[in-house]
Amino acid sequence: MPVQNAEIAALFDQAAELLEIKGDNPFRSRAYRRAARLIEGLPKSVTSLLKAGEDLSELPGIGKDLAGKIAAIVTTGKFDLLESLKDELPGDLGEIAALPGLGPKRVKLLYDKLGVRSIEDLYRAAKAGRLRELRGFGPKSEAKLLAALAKPPSQKRFKLAMAEAEAEALVSFLRPGLDKARVVVAGSYRRRRDTVGDLDILVAAHRNAAVGDRLSKYENVANVLAHGPTRTTVVLRSGLQVDLRVVPEQSYGAALMYFTGSKAHNIARRALANERGWKLNEYGLFDGERRIAGATEEDVYGKLDLAFVPLELREDRGEVVLAKKKRLPKLVSLSDIRGDLHVHSEWSDGTVPIADMAAAARERGYAYMAITDHSQRVTIAHGLDPARLSRQIDEVDRLNDELEGFVVLKGVEVDILADGRLDLPDKILSRLDVVVAAVHYKFDLSRQSQTERIIRAMDNRNMSILAHPTGRLIGEREPYDVDMERVIAAARERGCHLEVNAEPERLDLTDVHAQAAKSMGVKVAISTDAHTTAALGYMRFGVDQARRGWLESGDVINTRPLGELKKLLKH
DNA sequence: GCCGTTTTCGGCCCGACTGTTTTCAGTCG
Numbered sequence: 001m002p003v004q005n006a007e008i009a010a011l012f013d014q015a016a017e018l019l020e021i022k023g024d025n026p027f028r029s030r031a032y033r034r035a036a037r038l039i040e041g042l043p044k045s046v047t048s049l050l051k052a053g054e055d056l057s058e059l060p061g062i063g064k065d066l067a068g069k070i071a072a073i074v075t076t077g078k079f080d081l082l083e084s085l086k087d088e089l090p091g092d093l094g095e096i097a098a099l100p101g102l103g104p105k106r107v108k109l110l111y112d113k114l115g116v117r118s119i120e121d122l123y124r125a126a127k128a129g130r131l132r133e134l135r136g137f138g139p140k141s142e143a144k145l146l147a148a149l150a151k152p153p154s155q156k157r158f159k160l161a162m163a164e165a166e167a168e169a170l171v172s173f174l175r176p177g178l179d180k181a182r183v184v185v186a187g188s189y190r191r192r193r194d195t196v197g198d199l200d201i202l203v204a205a206h207r208n209a210a211v212g213d214r215l216s217k218y219e220n221v222a223n224v225l226a227h228g229p230t231r232t233t234v235v236l237r238s239g240l241q242v243d244l245r246v247v248p249e250q251s252y253g254a255a256l257m258y259f260t261g262s263k264a265h266n267i268a269r270r271a272l273a274n275e276r277g278w279k280l281n282e283y284g285l286f287d288g289e290r291r292i293a294g295a296t297e298e299d300v301y302g303k304l305d306l307a308f309v310p311l312e313l314r315e316d317r318g319e320v321v322l323a324k325k326k327r328l329p330k331l332v333s334l335s336d337i338r339g340d341l342h343v344h345s346e347w348s349d350g351t352v353p354i355a356d357m358a359a360a361a362r363e364r365g366y367a368y369m370a371i372t373d374h375s376q377r378v379t380i381a382h383g384l385d386p387a388r389l390s391r392q393i394d395e396v397d398r399l400n401d402e403l404e405g406f407v408v409l410k411g412v413e414v415d416i417l418a419d420g421r422l423d424l425p426d427k428i429l430s431r432l433d434v435v436v437a438a439v440h441y442k443f444d445l446s447r448q449s450q451t452e453r454i455i456r457a458m459d460n461r462n463m464s465i466l467a468h469p470t471g472r473l474i475g476e477r478e479p480y481d482v483d484m485e486r487v488i489a490a491a492r493e494r495g496c497h498l499e500v501n502a503e504p505e506r507l508d509l510t511d512v513h514a515q516a517a518k519s520m521g522v523k524v525a526i527s528t529d530a531h532t533t534a535a536l537g538y539m540r541f542g543v544d545q546a547r548r549g550w551l552e553s554g555d556v557i558n559t560r561p562l563g564e565l566k567k568l569l570k571h
Numbered sequence: 572g573c574c575g576t577t578t579t580c581g582g583c584c585c586g587a588c589t590g591t592t593t594t595c596a597g598t599c600g
Contacts, residue, residue, distance in 0.1 A: 027582085027583055030583080031573060035572085035573095060573090062572095062573085063573050063574080064572095064573095100598095101590095102598085103599080104598095105598085136597070138590065140590060377586090377587095379586055379600090380585065380600055382584055
């Protein structure tokens with residue numbers, strides 16, 4: 001059975017976690033984590049690489065040992081190291097270590113001294129005031145943990161990119177049994193929400209239990225929850241739930257609409273049907289018993305005298321009214337994008353030389369790309385100090401001399417220091433075409449301090465774009481507390497732009513904030529923050545979120561030709 | 572566990588910050 005890259009990565013991450021807790025050689029656990037990231041980022045599955053006879057130990061960070069372990073996982077499904085680590089350290093230690101403020105050492109201490117093996121154990125110990133008995137713990141850390149534990153466990157949602165990988169594999173598995181029947185993933189996935197709770201797969205066919213049979217035999221199915229003639233519900237090994245629905249051809253459009261949602265959008269649409277004395281449901285639009293539309297979405301919208309509403313807008317955020325007036329926005333699309341304004345190279349924590357990134361960007365049909373490596377404060381990424389940045393500027397100049405029909409813009413992703421100063425002197429920043437600035441440390445300032453810190457950074461006239469403005473990592477790190485409305489207003493006053501970071505873990509600005517920026521007259525840059533050439537392809541996820549934020553091409557600075565863009569970057 | 576014109580051992584991006592201590596371990600990125 002084909003093992004997915006993400007599964008291997010997850011196994012390696014778990015092993016790394018337990019090795020850290022155990023106190024093993026830290027470089028050993030780092031090797032597992034590094035390998036996990038590499039595997040996640042591979043354009044092909046290791047299963048197919050192995051099948052093609054590729055030597056995995058040629059991959060950077062994979063040696064003989066790890067290559068062997070990967071092969072064992074792929075062929076036998078077994079990962080002996082993890083099994084023995086789990087025997088040695090039973091419990092949900094990984095879950096505990098994920099809590100803020102708890103790392104491997106303290107998890108081990110809790111485990112050894114208080115027998116904490118689960119979140120429940122931890123809660124009881126903290127509640128009883130026993131944590132403060134431990135060296136290194138005090139009342140504050142106890143209170144912080146209790147606060148973290150008091151938060152209701154957020155219902156698990158999956159990042160869009162991850163759901164997409166699952167969905168594409170699943171659809172291509174289902175399709176062969178279905179001739180020319182349409183198979184579409186609906187729901188929030190189709191609306192391109194940044195996270196999805198489950199996959200709603202719609203198949204146009206007559207009552208066809210065979211599709212459901214096929215789904216329940218999918219190799220990644222962990223559990224079949226329900227299985228009937230028109231509907232099958234399963235849970236995949238990843239934990240993602242899948243609902244498969246089979247609807248007749250003549251209802252397909254109405255069903256697609258219904259299962260695409262959102263619920264609020266459906267309600268608004270149904271109200272319009274009711275106004276005419278009609279009925280709208282997943283089987284069609286009905287005048288009495290007579291179906292007057294239903295085969296396609298266009299059909300249904302048309303009969304309701306509505307313009308076709310782009311998927312990303314179906315949230316009942318005003319789109320139904322505009323659809324009625326036939327005045328929906330013409331949303332930005334991937335083909336409008338002319339360049340990427342946030343890209344890393346091996347000068348900091350990227351993986352390839354600037355020239356390689358430029359070549360890859362050019363292959364995507366772009367006219368320009370800004371190279372924006374980290375600044376000195378971000379030591380972990382080997383950030384640039386003024387001297388190295390100056391040398392990089394020279395290198396970009398040389399590179400541009402060789403390039404025709406493509407321009408590499410000189411830039412930096414400069415860290416915003418705690419007091420709002422930028423991490424590099426104005427003298428060097430003023431030599432750049434693009435200054436992307438971002439917060440990387442001190443996430444826990446008060447709302448007011450954080451907001452003022454960021455606004456102060458924008459006071460620097462060299463700053464062009466505020467990158468990943470809230471710092472969130474989906475499912476992993478909450479956004480820092482910041483008054484985004486004030487930030488947007490300040491950006492407006494200063495001619496600064498905000499980023500829609502397209503990296504699937506970030507998608508920051510969110511759709512909602514992007515729309516807020518537009519409504520306040522602030523333009524955005526949709527940028528990938530790519531550290532590899534493959535990651536330049538994340539652009540489409542950023543475009544999805546921009547579309548959800550109602551952005552049109554005119555709202556996005558990197559849809560502009562270079563000359564116009566350069567004017568926008570000055571303020 | 573990986574890696575190697577510094578090559579088969581001995582390194583491996585490391586500095587800031589917090590809450591705990593009373594000089595620093597642990598966490599974070």
